[in-house]
Amino acid sequence: MVHRRMLCCIEREHNCYNGSSGKDHDASTETHFDAEDGEDTVGNAFDGIQFRKAILSTVPVVDAQARLVLPRLPVLRPHVRMAHHLRILTALFPTDNSCLKIYDLAVQKARYSETEPTETEFESGMRAYHDIIDILSEYKDDTTNTNVVSA
Incomplete structure (x- = not known):
């Protein structure tokens, strides 16, 4: 299983490679940890x-x-x-x-x-x-x- 931070970084690199701007990056993909994490x-x-x-x-x-x-x-x-x-x-x-x-x-x-x-x-x-x-x-x-x- 790929870690949540890794997925977020992969998505950002994918957006940069494809020429998408960072502005359309959805805030729901940001990494947040619970208190237990x-x-x-x-x-x-x-x-x-x-x-x-x-x-x-x-x-x-x-x-x-x-x-x-x-x-x-x-x-x-x-x-x-x-x-x-x-x-x-x-x-x-x-x-x-x-x-x-x-x-x-x-x-x-x-x-x-x-x-x-x-x-x-x-x-x-x-x-x-x-x-x-x-x-x-x-x-x-x-x-x-x-x-x-x-x-």
């Missing part, structure tokens, strides 16, 4: 948030925080799963219902899915993101305090 509604707690963009903007933050714990962490590559990138640090994360697994799934959905993440997927991904940041910052603070005491 990642587009917010007025008065919602997520008003103005683009779920995909918000989740993907957390990836460099997690990478930077992980580098504070382990400076020799390999370079983050664009298509590498976060669970694979942070595999060296997996001992820091809880094994049952790992926040790293949940975050990895949210990032994968944001990167590759044709649909926007839902509100519940966004909430769980952001909760996992905050858990990862908390764990990494606690570990960084513990190692900093240990180094200061031993010096």
Whole structure:
């Protein structure tokens, strides 16, 4: 099944190729998302948030925080799963219902899915993101305090 945005783009290209003007473009073909597809509604707690963009903007933050714990962490590559990138640090994360697994799934959905993440997927991904940041910052603070005491 072709995504709604793709159909809209194909129709626009078809109109440009055939010499039709954009003025006769029907407004009903515009893409609109429901609240469950990642587009917010007025008065919602997520008003103005683009779920995909918000989740993907957390990836460099997690990478930077992980580098504070382990400076020799390999370079983050664009298509590498976060669970694979942070595999060296997996001992820091809880094994049952790992926040790293949940975050990895949210990032994968944001990167590759044709649909926007839902509100519940966004909430769980952001909760996992905050858990990862908390764990990494606690570990960084513990190692900093240990180094200061031993010096």
